[in-house]
Amino acid sequence: MSLDDEVRRAGARRWVGRAAEGAAAELAGLREQLEDRLMEISAVRRGLFEAADAITGVRAAVEAVEAFARANGLSISETGTVTDVEGPGRRYATQHDADVADAERRGLVQECVTRMDQAVRKAAEVDADLCRVLRSGVLGSQLAAQDPASLRAATQVGDAFGDDGLYAPPSGGPDGMGTAAQNAGWWDSLSPAEQRAVVYKHPEWIGNRDGVPARFRDQANRIRLGQESASVDQQIAVLEAQRDYRRQQVIEAMRNHGGGGGYVGADDPDIYADLDKQLDRLREQKAALATVTTLAGQPGHQILGLDLTRGRPQAIVAVGDVDTAKHVAVFTPGLGSSVAGMEGYDGHMRELQLRASRLANGDSVAAVTWIGYQSPQVDPGSLASGNSVALAGAAKDGGNHLAEFYRGINASRSTDPDLTALGHSYGSTTTGYALQQPGTGVDRAAFFGSPGLGVSTTDQLNVPTGTASYAEAKWDPVGDLDRFGADPTVMPGMNQLQTGAAMAPPGSAYAGHQLDGVTLHTAYLNDGSTSQYNLATVVADRQDVAVRGTNFGYTDQDGWWHP
Structure with missing residues (x-):
């Protein structure tokens, strides 16, 4: 038997009079408070669950940036400054090769910065979403306006409110699809569960998005x-x-x-x-x-x-x-x-x-x-x-x-x-x-x-x-x-x-x-x-x-x- 059924049955006794009316009113108030608490608890629970999963993506993005820097001879300071460590000491056979390599090295530094920006962006969004959900713990206005039909419906309303949704990809770049570096940083910032959700719920986001791994673009385009x-x-x-x-x-x-x-x-x-x-x-x-x-x-x-x-x-x-x-x-x-x-x-x-x-x-x-x-x-x-x-x-x-x-x-x-x-x-x-x-x-x-x-x-x-x-x-x-x-x-x-x-x-x-x-x-x-x-x-x-x-x-x- 569900909690909702138990509350309803508590008011189903066959008695009349002022005591019965008072009990019914008390029971109605109790049920409304239960709805409010269930909405709040469900929202916070879902919000914490979503944030915990999303933060694994942030951690993965940070680790990916660090690996990128190591692999390309770059250094990241505690303040987030990216420095080219290996590039300046290299020698090239021709000035043309030096110019090409210099442009490549500058591009790598900028890509590292862009990847960090995407990790920070994701972290900021996780923080903002979690704060929004936690504020609902004192019955924020959006939840207070809800009037669920049952206690089960109240948990569903709370779950929906606590669901942060998927983090949208970057805009800008060619055709508003973001640059390859932005897209790579964004994709790295998604948890495996979020990546799977993007493929199946929003394949149009990544089918043509440069910087996303080929296997995921392939999966998305097969759906499309x-x-x-x-x-x-x-x-x-x-x-x-x-x-x-x-x-x-x-x-x-x-x-x-x-x-x-x-x-x-x-x-x-x-x-x-x-x-x-x-x-x-x-x-x-x-x-x-x-x-x-x-x-x-x-x-x-x-x-x-x-x-x-x-x-x-x-x-x-x-x-x-x-x-x-x-x-x-x-x-x-x-x-x-x-x-x-x-x-x-x-x-x-x-x-x-x-x-x-x-x-x-x-x-x-x-x-x-x-x-x-x-x-x-x-x-x-x-x-x-x-x-x-x-x-x-x-x-x-x-x-x-x-x-x-x-x-x-x-x-x-x-x-x-x-x-x-x-x-x-x-x-x-x-x-x-x-x-x-x-x-x-x-x-x-x-x-x-x-x-x-x-x-x-x-x-x-x-x-x-x-x-x-x-x-x-x-x-x-x-x-x-x-x-x-x-x-x-x-x-x-x-x-x-x-x-x-x-x-x-x-x-x-x-x-x-x-x-x-x-x-x-x-x-x-x-x-x-x-x-x-x-x-x-x-x-x-x-x-x-x-x-x-x-x-x-x-x-x-x-x-x-x-x-």
Whole structure:
């Protein structure tokens, strides 16, 4: 029997008179006091429980900051000042390397400060929430206003009041999603229970949030796949019903006005132009979701991004474990790339992953296909919209987001991976703009079939000297456009990778293998090709067994384009 039942039964005796009325009044007052006390006790109990769990996240965040500082040669004073201990004493072969390293070290100091800020923010929020709940112990106004129907309801009201909820992620940064360092610090400040709750209750918070570990982004995006698919299907059904209804209205109107049987002009596309435009966008989203769902079902894949809020769908898919792989490659495709057609890129990344792992003597490799920007399409309206392959706008915007994705990979791991940036065609331009930003943590870059990197020299890219490579196939006209900066084929300091037929050199895991040559613009990642092999050597950090050499492009061969 519950306490509520006992109180009710105490007043159920069959007696009447003034004593009975007085007893009933006393019992009603007692019951109201019990409700108040139960609300207060339940609120405080839940508040203390929530605070105890939340504070484990704060402790973990502090320990993570300390580990970050130790791992990166930083010192944190008792007042919270972060100092670079190891950086000032280092020596570098070139001034460029010194500048790149200096920017990296400043970035590490700032990241350490940002992570501390997130730990302090969480601690302050825990303190404020607990104070709010404890004040309810003297029946704060919010609780006093409640009128529960039973003593059990009173405990439920108190529990709800004492539940602090989840701590929202940072804002700011690209698209209001916080910077990679902010997000990493916020995630570290959550207890394991809070992290699980975010994944299942708010997957939209972290699915596209750089700085959150890949495995959690993957879990969140798998949940979002189902949610987004159901939403898109529902929207399509509504719009198709509206279209059918509009058609029936047109037919009826034409019948009423003697429109030659009523069907002439009922299928005029102009009548449905607004609905068809919305339907086309939703069907593109549906196709994109179907592709990502297929990739999510394949072994060893992680879904690191899914965004339907921009003009065209965007997605980021990895093969391999980005959280643990020793080598991580991020590939950015160019003109015409779409999420719906992502399976082909993913297949190339799977093959490149296997090649690179073998060249790296079995070390783990993860390869990411990054379509996290509005890549230009082969569309007559693209120039008018500003999203044209002839313009740099999409590459610059994409470069900002790509740079933050690079930072996020490093920020989400306790140990930095060996990180390679890969860019093809307009994607190489996007990659070039990303690498002009400091502190991306990229160790090497390889570009292929590029219309330009947005720079005139490799010193303008924030990667170490001698770590930028370029491959250009014979008869590839895009590689000679010089549309966005200098032609990488003739750029000083750029390693030139062979794309013609060749033999894998001694010392390579593929020594003695015949490698196929490629031509034109789209074959660079063909399995078994010289260009694929060379790109794998870059990813595996085995440039010592790369096949060097320049393959002239479409116009380089005759020499008239470049004097």
